[in-house]
Amino acid sequence: MGEWPLLAGIWQNVAALRPQHVAVWCGLVVSSVVLVALFRSRWGRRSSLFRCAVGSLLVHLLIVGLTMTVRLVVGDGGAGAGPPIYVKLVDDIQREGPITLDAPPELLALEESPDADAEAAIEEAAEPAEVAVAVEAPPLMERPEPVAEKKIVIDESADSPAPNVAEAGPSFPEPVTPVEPEREKIVAAEGAAPSAVTEVAMAAPAATSPYAHRNAPNRLEYAERHGGSIETEAAVAAALKWLAERQSDDGRWDADRFGAGVERAVLGQDRGGAGADADSGITALALLAFMGAGHSHLEGDYQTTVAHGLEFLMRGQTSDGHLAANTSLYARMYCHSMASFALAEALATSRDKRLEPAVRRAVEYSLRAQHPSTGGWRYRPGDTGDTSQLGWQLMSLWSAEQAGITIPPRTWTGAERFLRSVERGRTGGLASYRPDGPASTPMTAEAMYCRLVVADALGGRTNRLAGDEATAAILALPPEPQRVNLYYWYYATLALHHQQQQSPEAAAAWQAWNSGLSQALVQSQLGDGPEAGSWEPNCIWGGYGGRVYSTAISAMCLEVYYRYTDESSAAGWTATRPDGTPLPR
Numbered sequence: 001m002g003e004w005p006l007l008a009g010i011w012q013n014v015a016a017l018r019p020q021h022v023a024v025w026c027g028l029v030v031s032s033v034v035l036v037a038l039f040r041s042r043w044g045r046r047s048s049l050f051r052c053a054v055g056s057l058l059v060h061l062l063i064v065g066l067t068m069t070v071r072l073v074v075g076d077g078g079a080g081a082g083p084p085i086y087v088k089l090v091d092d093i094q095r096e097g098p099i100t101l102d103a104p105p106e107l108l109a110l111e112e113s114p115d116a117d118a119e120a121a122i123e124e125a126a127e128p129a130e131v132a133v134a135v136e137a138p139p140l141m142e143r144p145e146p147v148a149e150k151k152i153v154i155d156e157s158a159d160s161p162a163p164n165v166a167e168a169g170p171s172f173p174e175p176v177t178p179v180e181p182e183r184e185k186i187v188a189a190e191g192a193a194p195s196a197v198t199e200v201a202m203a204a205p206a207a208t209s210p211y212a213h214r215n216a217p218n219r220l221e222y223a224e225r226h227g228g229s230i231e232t233e234a235a236v237a238a239a240l241k242w243l244a245e246r247q248s249d250d251g252r253w254d255a256d257r258f259g260a261g262v263e264r265a266v267l268g269q270d271r272g273g274a275g276a277d278a279d280s281g282i283t284a285l286a287l288l289a290f291m292g293a294g295h296s297h298l299e300g301d302y303q304t305t306v307a308h309g310l311e312f313l314m315r316g317q318t319s320d321g322h323l324a325a326n327t328s329l330y331a332r333m334y335c336h337s338m339a340s341f342a343l344a345e346a347l348a349t350s351r352d353k354r355l356e357p358a359v360r361r362a363v364e365y366s367l368r369a370q371h372p373s374t375g376g377w378r379y380r381p382g383d384t385g386d387t388s389q390l391g392w393q394l395m396s397l398w399s400a401e402q403a404g405i406t407i408p409p410r411t412w413t414g415a416e417r418f419l420r421s422v423e424r425g426r427t428g429g430l431a432s433y434r435p436d437g438p439a440s441t442p443m444t445a446e447a448m449y450c451r452l453v454v455a456d457a458l459g460g461r462t463n464r465l466a467g468d469e470a471t472a473a474i475l476a477l478p479p480e481p482q483r484v485n486l487y488y489w490y491y492a493t494l495a496l497h498h499q500q501q502q503s504p505e506a507a508a509a510w511q512a513w514n515s516g517l518s519q520a521l522v523q524s525q526l527g528d529g530p531e532a533g534s535w536e537p538n539c540i541w542g543g544y545g546g547r548v549y550s551t552a553i554s555a556m557c558l559e560v561y562y563r564y565t566d567e568s569s570a571a572g573w574t575a576t577r578p579d580g581t582p583l584p585r
Helices: 005-015 019-040 042-046 048-069 105-112 118-126 219-225 230-245 279-292 303-315 329-350 353-369 387-402 409-421 441-458 464-475 486-498 504-524 542-558
Strands: 151-153 164-166 182-186 198-202
Touching: 019 048, 219 230, 230 279, 230 504, 230 542, 279 303, 279 329, 279 542, 303 329, 303 353, 329 353, 329 387, 353 387, 387 409, 387 441, 409 441, 441 464, 441 486, 464 486, 464 504, 486 504, 486 542, 504 542
Parallel strands: none
Antiparallel strands: 151 164, 182 198
């Protein structure tokens, strides 16, 4: 076919036709043949009016078939899936001089070949460019040398989000060799798998840290007071053991090896088996599960595991800050934000300055990728945005702020603007995937948590009525073992746990949700066999993420009791249990 471009193009269009389109065209061909035969018959020649009417009908049917089956416009029609369009208005190029645009290099390159096929150029621009990796990951297993204390501040007034490094007060304490901590053994419930027994290091960080309860000496007791149990802790321990044993020698968790990239056409869309090459995103989720239980590259039982995972992420970072440049289109921005999230949280919890340059570059890339008008993120820098991408980006940026990297207020207000664009429902508590789409419960849960994150970042408050509407929608679709959606469960768990101290109704909502969630996850975890400690990837998005995805997300759901402190959400109100005893903050 390579020698016959016209025939090749025809064949590609024919092969791309859907079955219903083929049926339409076959029907039109048969109808045309029948009508032509009638026109040439004696009866057809006698009725000229009949021929005109039928001919007009045939032409209209052909037009309908054409519009249904042939793409007349290349691109996404403004839906935001394609690259941004940059327009130059030039009055006198000789007088004014050359005009330069602050656009991604792969998009500017399209101007240099105007005769190239537009669709091929767009698809080529969507593929990861060959970018030299200009970053050498530091060996995290070696103890760092003391360095001068500086705080990164991203200048909001600058034309680009490149940070200015300014002297500030101490914000990154000198890493020290941790003293051997006391250990609290978490024993599995009777009948649980032997792998569910482990020892978790308990070394409490500063009480003011949002991560303070992860290593608290009384973590099990704290978890039990907030809805956890010895069974949920045993499930987390078994999950981390399974994850640690599946890490590759180079520090990654291989997505394809553990079943990622299985195309199930979720919501009717074929994503080309996205996720098979999403090693950076899958590795990031595994690391977040370890860090959520208090393990880091400087302390805990899995120091080597976490260190090698972080080193893998940093080795893959390109000079522009991207952490997933060689990943396919549908997974690329997800992987970048997840990897940014993991590195930022590692920096925030350890204060190890060796992680700082990688986090700073990742933040810069994310800030450049945000749409300047809508405030959203999607598959490529400049896309108009979707709610699903927004959640991971906001969590990574919030974590970077906890590490001492100041995020410009315009970034948070932009995200707030996007959240308003997807509001649905009577009071704006429901949310859609895109601004022009219908509300869905998973997106409602994610948007609810995003609003809480933005309010925390901007020092504001959320709409109580919207929160009530979102909560009601979430409780109407509770966790059930026969209807697993870990992505939805993850965001709903974070949102309801975060807002539980805002009112008695919010506390009751959290208790109702958590009861179903913990039971569903503990019961569905594999207790024996070669995959003991993991969760099956048979949930709605599990085909794309595989077993590491399902296991890491499930573990993080069961770590929610101590993963983040929630003092900032108390709003001056003391929550109580049904028996009247106060919920601890």
